Amino acid sequence: MLKLEGVTKRYKGASVNAVDNLDLEVRPGEIFGFLGPNGAGKTTTIRMVVGLLAADRGRIVVNGHDLASDPIAAKRSIGFVPDNPNLYPKLTGLEYLNLIGDVYGVDGPTRKRRLDHYLGMFELTSAVGDLVQSFSRGMKQKLALTGALLHEPPLFILDEPMVGLDPRSAHLFKSIMREHVHQGNTVFFSTHVLEVAEQLCDRVGIINKGQLIACGTMDELRRASGRAGSNLEKLFLELTDAGGDHEE
Amino acid sequence: MRVATMRNRLWTLYLTLLKDHYGLSAAKYYYFKKRQRTWEPLVIVAGLAPAVVMGMVFVWNFTEKLFMAGLTFGQPHLALLNGALMVSLAGLFFGFFSVITAFFFSSDLDMLVPLPLYSWEVLGAKLAVVLTGQYGINLLILTPLWARYGLLAGAGAGYILSAIVVFFALPLLPLSIASVLAVLLMRAVNLSRHKDKLTLVGGLLLVVVMVGFQVWLQSSLGSGDPEVVMEQLLSRADGLIRAVGRVFPPSVWAAQAMAYSHTGVGWLNLLYLVAASGAALFVLYYLGEKVFLQGLLAGMEGTKGSGRARKVSLSAQSRSPLLAVASMESKLFVRDPGFALNGLIGYVLLPAMALLPMFGQSLENNPFELLALDQLPPFVLSGGLALYFMFMTAMSMIPATTFSREGKYLWQIRSLPLSIEQIIAAKVVGSQVVNIIGCLVGAVPVAILMGWSIWEVLLGSFLGTLLASALAGFLALFDLRKPMLDWVNPVKAVKSNLNAVVGLLIGVILGFALGMLMFATIGLELLWLIPIELLAAALALGLAVRFMVRKWAPGLWKRI
Numbered sequence: 001m002l003k004l005e006g007v008t009k010r011y012k013g014a015s016v017n018a019v020d021n022l023d024l025e026v027r028p029g030e031i032f033g034f035l036g037p038n039g040a041g042k043t044t045t046i047r048m049v050v051g052l053l054a055a056d057r058g059r060i061v062v063n064g065h066d067l068a069s070d071p072i073a074a075k076r077s078i079g080f081v082p083d084n085p086n087l088y089p090k091l092t093g094l095e096y097l098n099l100i101g102d103v104y105g106v107d108g109p110t111r112k113r114r115l116d117h118y119l120g121m122f123e124l125t126s127a128v129g130d131l132v133q134s135f136s137r138g139m140k141q142k143l144a145l146t147g148a149l150l151h152e153p154p155l156f157i158l159d160e161p162m163v164g165l166d167p168r169s170a171h172l173f174k175s176i177m178r179e180h181v182h183q184g185n186t187v188f189f190s191t192h193v194l195e196v197a198e199q200l201c202d203r204v205g206i207i208n209k210g211q212l213i214a215c216g217t218m219d220e221l222r223r224a225s226g227r228a229g230s231n232l233e234k235l236f237l238e239l240t241d242a243g244g245d246h247e248e
Numbered sequence: 249m250r251v252a253t254m255r256n257r258l259w260t261l262y263l264t265l266l267k268d269h270y271g272l273s274a275a276k277y278y279y280f281k282k283r284q285r286t287w288e289p290l291v292i293v294a295g296l297a298p299a300v301v302m303g304m305v306f307v308w309n310f311t312e313k314l315f316m317a318g319l320t321f322g323q324p325h326l327a328l329l330n331g332a333l334m335v336s337l338a339g340l341f342f343g344f345f346s347v348i349t350a351f352f353f354s355s356d357l358d359m360l361v362p363l364p365l366y367s368w369e370v371l372g373a374k375l376a377v378v379l380t381g382q383y384g385i386n387l388l389i390l391t392p393l394w395a396r397y398g399l400l401a402g403a404g405a406g407y408i409l410s411a412i413v414v415f416f417a418l419p420l421l422p423l424s425i426a427s428v429l430a431v432l433l434m435r436a437v438n439l440s441r442h443k444d445k446l447t448l449v450g451g452l453l454l455v456v457v458m459v460g461f462q463v464w465l466q467s468s469l470g471s472g473d474p475e476v477v478m479e480q481l482l483s484r485a486d487g488l489i490r491a492v493g494r495v496f497p498p499s500v501w502a503a504q505a506m507a508y509s510h511t512g513v514g515w516l517n518l519l520y521l522v523a524a525s526g527a528a529l530f531v532l533y534y535l536g537e538k539v540f541l542q543g544l545l546a547g548m549e550g551t552k553g554s555g556r557a558r559k560v561s562l563s564a565q566s567r568s569p570l571l572a573v574a575s576m577e578s579k580l581f582v583r584d585p586g587f588a589l590n591g592l593i594g595y596v597l598l599p600a601m602a603l604l605p606m607f608g609q610s611l612e613n614n615p616f617e618l619l620a621l622d623q624l625p626p627f628v629l630s631g632g633l634a635l636y637f638m639f640m641t642a643m644s645m646i647p648a649t650t651f652s653r654e655g656k657y658l659w660q661i662r663s664l665p666l667s668i669e670q671i672i673a674a675k676v677v678g679s680q681v682v683n684i685i686g687c688l689v690g691a692v693p694v695a696i697l698m699g700w701s702i703w704e705v706l707l708g709s710f711l712g713t714l715l716a717s718a719l720a721g722f723l724a725l726f727d728l729r730k731p732m733l734d735w736v737n738p739v740k741a742v743k744s745n746l747n748a749v750v751g752l753l754i755g756v757i758l759g760f761a762l763g764m765l766m767f768a769t770i771g772l773e774l775l776w777l778i779p780i781e782l783l784a785a786a787l788a789l790g791l792a793v794r795f796m797v798r799k800w801a802p803g804l805w806k807r808i
């Protein structure tokens with residue numbers, strides 16, 4: 001569903017690669033968790049996948065479409081929620097959703113059905129007619145989620161989706177992801193919340209300093225580290241520990 | 249909940265950007281849905297309508313004069329040419345800034361780029377929004393012009409038809425040129441490592457070039473008196489038409505297409521215009537697909553999270569919190585091209601105007617010429633300089649938009665353990681650092697060329713900084729009253745901020761009042777009194793502002 005081959009990115013003026021020769025495959029129908037310490041390159045990777053950053057090298061294939069040669073088809077397969085949704089503050093929530101609906105060509109009845117579903121679920125129905133600038137952070141997040149789900153994207157990409165959601169919304173959100181995958185779609189998200197990754201993800205990838213240092217199901221990771229009973233937190237700390245500059 | 253039926257995505261995109269750009273949704277929401285602040289649009293309309301009508305009447309009359317005059321040497325379409333040229337040049341100029349603002353200083357690209365839209369679609373929708381504004385303004389200018397001309401020339405249906413085509417085609421070419429220039433410029437700037445500085449220097453250079461151009465235009469047209477301008481214009485009109493034709497041929501095509509709409513010449517010219525506009529659009533489309541997006545992405549990469557992120561700098565020595573806030577205030581202003589370009593222009597502009605007469609550029613309306621800057625008596629010079637400092641702090645808009653500019657980052661400063669009095673004090677200090685440097689950068693060359701004494705300059709700067717600080721405190725308090733915090737585009741926080749305009753007005757009024765006082769003192773031949781007066785004024789003003797800040801600021805600060 002999503003395939004990265006040798007993807008590399010170095011920011012202008014930087015001395016190291018933010019993402020370094022990254023190979024990654026997200027299979028159809030799975031929930032894939034993308035983990036890594038701060039500054040590891042998660043956001044950079046995601047921004048390249050959605051077309052906000054140009055990769056220096058490498059190939060990105062989304063749902064069979066090469067991002068470089070057929071960006072529109074690739075983007076059509078994606079629903080994206082950034083880490084800090086930047087929505088027009090001077091538009092109403094509904095105006096934003098209608099823009100998204102029109103851009104992805106979601107017809108009227110379908111749009112109405114899905115909006116009723118998601119907005120009702122997120123308890124946004126009464127607020128959606130207000131200006132976005134009056135929304136709280138979590139409300140903006142939910143509005144962006146609704147927008148990204150409006151066209152039932154085959155590949156749902158989220159950067160730190162749990163930040164800013166209250167426990168009920170976080171719970172809802174997890175069930176939405178399961179439901180989305182259940183309908184045959186794929187979810188790829190970055191997170192720092194390891195419990196969520198452990199509960200929810202079919203597979204996880206751990207990135208550090210721009211390189212993928214581990215990837216697989218929880219069992220596979222445990223086996224690879226040679227510790228059967230280990231949880232994700234221990235694994236994560238062990239794997240991302242940069243050569244023992246702090247003591248255990 | 250009203251969910252729209254599906255519409256064409258380009259059309260929706262255009263409408264959305266339009267609504268966002270002109271705040272239409274917000275206006276609808278407040279004025280109609282919530283029925284709040286309904287007096288606002290009324291005041292705006294009531295204020296603007298007379299000015300617009302007067303402007304249209306002026307165009308109407310001016311057209312008649314130009315027409316009559318043009319007839320005398322067989323060039324009746326002079327009026328049409330003039331109109332087309334004005335509109336095109338304005339389109340080129342404002343188009344350039346609109347394009348830069350729309351593409352490089354706005355944050356919605358983060359949202360638009362991941363959508364499955366071709367880059368020409370994003371480009372096209374954004375340009376269409378800019379164009380819509382231009383069409384609106386052109387309608388006000390060209391309607392009276394073309395109507396008057398049509399009546400005088402006894403034009404028929406062909407004229408109206410070609411007028412409609414010309415109307416829509418006219419702004420396309422200038423806007424395309426402006427877009428290409430803007431993209432090239434931003435690419436060059438983005439490639440450089442000193443992006444912020446380059447933007448600033450480039451912007452200031454642009455201002456100087458513009459002023460130069462204006463001076464050249466004025467000096468080649470003579471004085472500001474319309475009658476005289478007209479005569480000179482006409483005496484050279486034939487040459488002018490040719491000159492203009494060389495600079496920007498499409499305006500000639502537009503004029504001729506309309507003037508000779510009853511003959512083949514007219515239609516041929518119309519064809520030229522349409523073909524040129526079409527070609528321009530095609531070039532834009534091509535560039536949009538090939539280089540535009542890459543340019544934008546490269547630009548976003550540089551600005552995202554690098555220089556502009558609001559971090560308190562980790563300097564090695566610790567400073568007092570007051571100084572830390574003050575230095576943040578001045579740094580952030582100068583570093584953000586969106587703020588700096590709009591605020592710092594004056595520091596270059598006024599001295600440049602003051603120096604122009606020295607280079608033999610006589611400008612009838614240049615007040616500096618009357619001032620005889622090189623022969624000012626002692627103390628008058630210091631006083632004038634002091635007023636200059638005070639005026640410039642208002643003109644820079646730094647204090648008057650200080651809270652507005654914080655925008656959504658206001659929480660940072662709110663969460664600091666500082667009282668609002670301290671924050672205002674720090675912001676005043678920050679604004680004065682920029683003001684002193686800015687004023688001196690302008691004033692020192694003038695001082696050297698005019699042979700001013702260093703003591704007078706120092707005295708003037710000292711008095712001026714006292715006055716400017718007091719004024720800055722007041723302006724900051726005024727901004728605190730109703731800061732404009734909900735901007736996305738930093739230019740808006742400075743440029744379309746009513747607080748900045750009011751601040752400027754206050755600066756002018758205060759400067760005028762103190763100037764009158766100085767004038768009276770000069771009349772009494774008590775020149776030595778001037779610095780004492782200004783010092784007293786600064787102290788009185790400062791104390792008054794201090795009192796006001798103590799009284800009102802805490803309440804206002806809590807309320808935001």
Ligand SMILES: Nc1ncnc2c1ncn2[C@@H]1O[C@H](COP(=O)(O)OP(=O)(O)OP(=O)(O)O)[C@@H](O)[C@H]1O
Pocket residue numbers: 011012014018036037038039040041042043044045549550551552553554
């Ligand atoms: N706009 C930028 N310009 C220059 N360097 C950048 C930029 N954005 C990110 N970086 C650098 O790239 C590296 C990876 O950053 P990235 O944002 O991808 O990390 P992340 O894994 O998303 O971290 P976090 O968990 O904090 O969100 C970091 O070293 C960061 O400093």
Ligand SMILES: [Mg+2]
Pocket residue numbers: 042043044083159
């Ligand atoms: Mg990140």
